[in-house]
Amino acid sequence: MLLMKFTALVTLAAVALTFVFSGKVGMMRRRYGVEAPAITGHIEFEKANRIHYNTIEQLVLFIPLLWLGSSVIGDVPAAGLGVVWLVGRLIYASGYQRGADKRGPGMIITMLASFGLFLAVVWGIIGELIA
Amino acid sequence: MLLMKFTALVTLAAVALTFVFSGKVGMMRRRYGVEAPAITGHIEFEKANRIHYNTIEQLVLFIPLLWLGSSVIGDVPAAGLGVVWLVGRLIYASGYQRGADKRGPGMIITMLASFGLFLAVVWGIIGELIA
Amino acid sequence: MLLMKFTALVTLAAVALTFVFSGKVGMMRRRYGVEAPAITGHIEFEKANRIHYNTIEQLVLFIPLLWLGSSVIGDVPAAGLGVVWLVGRLIYASGYQRGADKRGPGMIITMLASFGLFLAVVWGIIGELIA
Numbered sequence: 001m002l003l004m005k006f007t008a009l010v011t012l013a014a015v016a017l018t019f020v021f022s023g024k025v026g027m028m029r030r031r032y033g034v035e036a037p038a039i040t041g042h043i044e045f046e047k048a049n050r051i052h053y054n055t056i057e058q059l060v061l062f063i064p065l066l067w068l069g070s071s072v073i074g075d076v077p078a079a080g081l082g083v084v085w086l087v088g089r090l091i092y093a094s095g096y097q098r099g100a101d102k103r104g105p106g107m108i109i110t111m112l113a114s115f116g117l118f119l120a121v122v123w124g125i126i127g128e129l130i131a
Numbered sequence: 132m133l134l135m136k137f138t139a140l141v142t143l144a145a146v147a148l149t150f151v152f153s154g155k156v157g158m159m160r161r162r163y164g165v166e167a168p169a170i171t172g173h174i175e176f177e178k179a180n181r182i183h184y185n186t187i188e189q190l191v192l193f194i195p196l197l198w199l200g201s202s203v204i205g206d207v208p209a210a211g212l213g214v215v216w217l218v219g220r221l222i223y224a225s226g227y228q229r230g231a232d233k234r235g236p237g238m239i240i241t242m243l244a245s246f247g248l249f250l251a252v253v254w255g256i257i258g259e260l261i262a
Numbered sequence: 263m264l265l266m267k268f269t270a271l272v273t274l275a276a277v278a279l280t281f282v283f284s285g286k287v288g289m290m291r292r293r294y295g296v297e298a299p300a301i302t303g304h305i306e307f308e309k310a311n312r313i314h315y316n317t318i319e320q321l322v323l324f325i326p327l328l329w330l331g332s333s334v335i336g337d338v339p340a341a342g343l344g345v346v347w348l349v350g351r352l353i354y355a356s357g358y359q360r361g362a363d364k365r366g367p368g369m370i371i372t373m374l375a376s377f378g379l380f381l382a383v384v385w386g387i388i389g390e391l392i393a
Contacts, residue, residue, distance in 0.1 A: 005259040008199050012252055015192045022188060036231040037174070037181040043299070050299040056191055057284060060318055061277045063195055064325055068270050100298040121274055128267040136390040139330050143383055146323045153319060167362040168305070168312040187322055194326055 004075035007066060010082030014066075017089055018059055021052040047100065051093045054107075058089070062114050069117035072124030078117065085113035135206035138197060141213030145197075148220055149190055152183040178231065182224045185238075189220070193245050200248035203255030209248065216244035266337035269328060272344030276328075279351055280321055283314040309362065313355045316369075320351070324376050331379035334386030340379065347375035 025048045028034070032042035039049055062085055070078035092106025156179045159165070163173035170180055193216055201209035223237025287310045290296070294304035301311055324347055332340035354368025 005256050008252055008256055011195050011199060012249060012256075015195060015249070018188075019192060036234065037177040037227075039181075046299040050301075052188075056188060057280075057314075057318060060191055060322055060325075061281060063191075064273050064277060068273060103298065118274060118277070121270055125267050125270055125274075136387050139383055140387055142326050142330060143380060143387075146326060146380070149319075150323060167365065168308040168358075170312075183319075187319060191322055194322075 004070050004078075006075045006079035007070040007082070010066065010079045010086065011063065013086055014059060014062065014082070014089075017086060018052070018055050021048070021055050021093060024048050025052050044097075047097055050100075051096050054092070054096075054103075055089055058085075058110050058114070062110075062117070065114055065117035065121065068124075069120040072127075073120045078120070081113045081116045081120075084116075085110055088113055135201050135209075137206045137210035138201040138213070141197065141210045141217065142194065144217055145190060145193065145213070145220075148217060149183070149186050152179070152186050152224060155179045156183050175228075178228055181231075182227050185223070185227075186220055189216075189241050189245070193241075193248070196245055196248035196252060199255075200251040203258075204251045209251070212244045212247045212251075215247075216241055219244055266332050266340075268337045268341035269332040269344070272328065272341045272348065273325065275348055276321060276324065276344070276351075279348060280314070280317050283310070283317050283355060286310050287314050306359075309359055312362075313358050316354070316358075317351055320347075320372050320376070324372075324379070327376055327379035327383065330386075331382040334389075335382045340382070343375045343378045343382075346378075347372055350375055 025045070028042075028045040028048040029036065032045045034041040034045045040046060062082075066078055066082050066085075069081065072078075088106050088109030088111075090106070091109060092103055095102035095104075095106050156176070159173075159176040159179040160167065163176045165172040165176045171177060193213075197209055197213050197216075200212065203209075219237050219240030219242075221237070222240060223234055226233035226235075226237050287307070290304075290307040290310040291298065294307045296303040296307045302308060324344075328340055328344050328347075331343065334340075350368050350371030350373075352368070353371060354365055357364035357366075357368050
C-alpha cells in the first residue's frame with residue numbers, strides 16, 4: 001500500500017463523518033416532513049442541512065491540505081492535525097444542532113486544524129524553493 | 132505518467148458527469164425562468180439543482196476513496212467499483228428528474244460503490260498495521 | 263517533499279480563495295442580518311453565497327484534474343492552467359457581486375482552465391493505453 005496509513009485513516013474518518021451528517025439530513029427530512037427537493041421548511045432540518053453542507057465546504061479544503069501536508073510534516077503529525085479537525089467538526093455539529101449561535105467554537109477548531117496544515121504546506125514549498 | 136490509468140479514467144468520467152449535471156441546472160434556469168441567484172422557483176429546476184448538489188456531496192466522498200482504494204486493491208478493481216458509482220449516479224439522476232420519490236435505487240448503488248472502496252481502504256490500513 | 267511544488271502552490275491558492283469567499287458569506291450574513299441557518303433574505307448575501315458555492319462546485323472538479331494533469335504535462339504547465347483557473351474565479355466573483363448577469367466571463371475562463379487539464383489527462387491516458 002503506497003499511502004500513509006494514519007493520513008488514510010483520518011481521510012476515512014472525515015469521509016465517514018460527512019456521510020453520517022448527510023444521513024442525519026435524510027432522517028430530519030422524514031421526521032419533519034420536508035419533502036425533497038425542498039431544502040427549507042423546518043428549523044431542525046435546516047440546521048442539519050447546514051451542518052452537512054458546511055462540513056462539505058470544509059472537507060473540500062481539508063482533504064487536499066491533509067494529503068499535501070502529510071508529505072511535508074509526515075504521516076503522524078498531519079494525521080494529528082486531522083484528528084483536531086474531526087473533533088472540531090463533532091463540536092460544531094453538536095453545537096449547531098442545539099442552536100445556530102453555538103456553531104462558533106467547533107468552526108474555529110476546524111479552521112485552526114486546516115490552517116495548521118496550510119502552514120505546513122507553505123513551509124514545505126518554501127523549503128523546496130530555497131533548496 | 133505516474134497515475135493509474137483506469138482510476139484516472141473513472142475520475143475524469145465522474146468529473147465530467149458532475150459537470151454535465153451542473154450544465155443541466157443552467158439549462159433549467161433558462162427554461163423555467165429561475166433568475167440567479169435564486170435556487171428555488173420551479174420544481175424541475177429544483178430537482179436538477181438537487182441532482183447536481185447531491186452528486187457533489189457524493190463526489191467529495193468518492194474521489195478520496197477511489198484514489199486511496201486504488202492503491203490497496205489495484206487500478207482495475209478500484210476503477211470497477213468506480214464504474215458502479217457512475218452507473219448509480221446515472222440511475223439516480225434519471226430517477227430523480229422523473230420524481231423525487233424515484234431517487235432511492237441510484238442512491239443506494241452509489242453508496243454501495245463508495246462503501247466497497249471504503250472497506251478496501253480499511254483492509255489496506257489493517258494490513259499495514261499488522262504487517 | 264514528494265509533491266510538485268507549483269501544483270501544491272496553486273492548490274493552496276485555490277483552497278485559500280475558496281476560504282476567502284466563505285468568509286465573505288459570513289460577513290454578508292452579519293451586514294444584512296441574514297440569521298443562520300437561513301440562506302436567503304438579502305440579494306447581496308445570496309450573491310456572495312452563490313459565489314462561494316459555485317466555487318466549491320468548480321473546486322471539486324479542478325483539484326482532481328490539477329493533480330492528475332500535473333503528472334501528465336508536468337508541474338509548471340499544470341500550475342499555469344491553475345493560475346488561469348484562479349484568475350477566472352476572481353473575475354467571476356467580482357462580476358457576480360456587481361450583478362448576476364456579469365458572472366459569465368469568469369465562469370468561462372474557469373471552465374477553459376479545467377477543460378485544458380481534462381484534455382491533458384485524456385492525452386496522458388491515451389498515451390498509456392497505446393504505449
